[in-house]
Amino acid sequence: MDHPSLVPALLLADSLSPGADVDGRRPVRRSVRDWFVDLVVFLAAVGLGLLLLLESSARPDPPSDGLLATDLLVGAAGCLLLWGRRRWPVAVAAVLALIGAFSSMAGVAVLVALFTVAVHRTWRTVLLVAGLNLATFLVYDHLRPDPDLPGPLSLALGVVLTAAVVAWGMFVRARRQLVVSLRDRAVRAETEQRLRVDQARQLERTRIAREMHDVLAHRLSLLSMHAGALEYRPDAAPEEVARAAGVIRASARGALEDLREVIGVLRDTGDGALSDRPQPTLADLADLVEESRAAGLRVRMEYRVPDVEAVPTMTGRTVYRVVQEALTNVRKHAGGTVACVRVTAEPGAGIEVEVTNPASLSADPGTPLPGSGTGLVGLIERVGLAGGTLEHGWTADGEFRLRAWLPQPQPAAET
Structure with a gap:
């Protein structure tokens, strides 16, 4: 065999x-x-x-x-x-x-x-x-x-x-x-690998949507407020009409610049920059408040930050976005009220941002401004990514309060 x-x-x-x-x-x-x-x-x-x-x-x-x-x-x-x-x-x-x-x-x-x-x-x-x-x-x-x-x-x-x-x-x-x-x-x-690519693509889309909301909602609410004022006051003095038209023009130009900034997110520049225009920081917070005041919103500002340069860029930008979203919501839902903005920072204790406003004073607020309904959701995610916390809701005094806390690294000890 x-x-x-x-x-x-x-x-x-x-x-x-x-x-x-x-x-x-x-x-x-x-x-x-x-x-x-x-x-x-x-x-x-x-x-x-x-x-x-x-x-x-x-x-x-x-x-x-x-x-x-x-x-x-x-x-x-x-x-x-x-x-x-x-x-x-x-x-x-x-x-x-x-x-x-x-x-x-x-x-x-x-x-x-x-x-x-x-x-x-x-x-x-x-x-x-x-x-x-x-x-x-x-x-x-x-x-x-x-x-x-x-x-x-x-x-x-x-x-x-x-x-x-x-x-x-x-x-x-x-x-x-x-x-x-x-x-x-x-x-x-x-x-x-395909799942990681899909997840990265979804995260990028979420980031783009967040930037789109943050940079455009503020500008468009200003436009809507001034256009509404011209509509309901056709007998306004020419000087007031001219001033409102100037604010509308400036806001429209700012909205176009912000839109170009968002489009920059869609373009891969190779260095990770969103656009050529610098991103807002904590130092731009005063300009944001003055812009809201010029648009007719009454704002009381309390600003206690001893050293602005010591605040990290990401933390400062997050503070700016929190105040921007809060003021935008006040214009949308509580027109005619006074918004109180308080930003305080203490070394080693972090930065605290608080924006409060009472309910709308008008019995007939008119047609409310449209919104995505995800502004606060995006803020919670943004603040969480920065290592902080965010709370919002009505207080016992009948005011709406938005409070955010962000960590701030302690300065290096001198040797």
Whole structure:
């Protein structure tokens, strides 16, 4: 059954072994490649089996003609069983192992079936089939001994050949499992990268939306307030109309500049800058309050920040946005009231921003200005990113209060 000339058959079975069913799942149908592989394996088993049968019949003490004919017929039937090795690898290997107990013609088919089991089944099943093969080899060596090989040497050759087939098959199995694992890992990494890109894109969109709200809501509320004043006071003096028109023009120009600033967010400048125009800081807070006063909003300002330059840029910009959003909301929902703005900073204690205003004094406030309803939500997120906290709501005195606290790093100690 076993012979050194069968080694080429083993290598051929390795290169042409089925690639499916590595994890035990049966292939649905044979592909063109599968048909080609099975045909080559079948022809190799038949051809090399005939060579083994001829070699057995050419010995000085050949088997009888009846045994040779039985060997030929049963061995050919065993070779035909190789067509079912993909679907029933263990059953085909077991049947061929029994046939190999007396058939030289089925010798190559036995090795191919054992190799298929080693590739597609677990090591326990492989050891059972390999043990069955060794047992039937002992029967074959007893029934049809080779006069050129002593018994111990023939047994050792059978053990080595069986072990080589099993080892080669399990190596192919491990290699294919590694390929599948690497492919799954690559797919998983690609999926995670796609999720990270989507998350980054969503965060960028959120940042753009926040900037859009912050820089435009303030300007557009000023425009709406002055346009409404002109609409409801058609008999105003020419000087007042001219002054309101000037404020509208200035606000419209500022809105256009702010819009250009937001568009800058959409453009990748390569250095992370939003636009060419500098971003507002804590030093611009007084200009913001004066702009609101010029628009007709009454504001009382309490500003106690000993060292403006010591405030980090991000913290100062966040304070500016908090006051800007608060004053915008006062114009929208509490027109005619007085907004009280208080900004205090103490070294090591952080910066506190508080904006309060009473409810609207007008019984008929008219058509309210439209809003997105997400201004305070965006502020909470912005303040949270800066490491601070934000609270808002009605107090017991009937005032709406917005309070934010932002950390401020302590100055370095002098050495």
